[in-house]
Amino acid sequence: WVSVGRKPDVLIYREGDAYKVTVFKRSGLSRRLKPETYLLREEEGNLFINTGYRIDIAYNEATDVLTFSPHGDYVRAEMDTKPE
Incomplete structure (x- = not known):
């Protein structure tokens, strides 16, 4: 998934019974991509991640x-x- 507002791209994928969200952030002076992965959760029908x-x-x-x-x-x- 690609941000409309120039935020970091995200990848959503299934791992076993869980869904995970990986956010690709640029960090540090080198501006290297640093992926951070979070568990996609559901509470009362609402989806969220806890960062x-x-x-x-x-x-x-x-x-x-x-x-x-x-x-x-x-x-x-x-x-x-x-x-190919």
């Missing part, structure tokens, strides 16, 4: 957009599906 503070996540199926509150909207990344 030290709660970030709520909503999915709009009609527009295929994820909204991370307060970090904005994310659209599905184009996958390179060229045949």
Whole structure:
């Protein structure tokens, strides 16, 4: 998933019975990508991750957009599906 507002990209994937969210942040003077992975949780029908503070996540199926509150909207990344 790619941010609409120039925030770090995220990857959402399934690992066993759990879903995880990896955020690709740039850090330090070298600005290297540093992935940080969090467990995607559900509480009373609401999705969120806990990064030290709660970030709520909503999915709009009609527009295929994820909204991370307060970090904005994310659209599905184009996958390179060229045949080899």
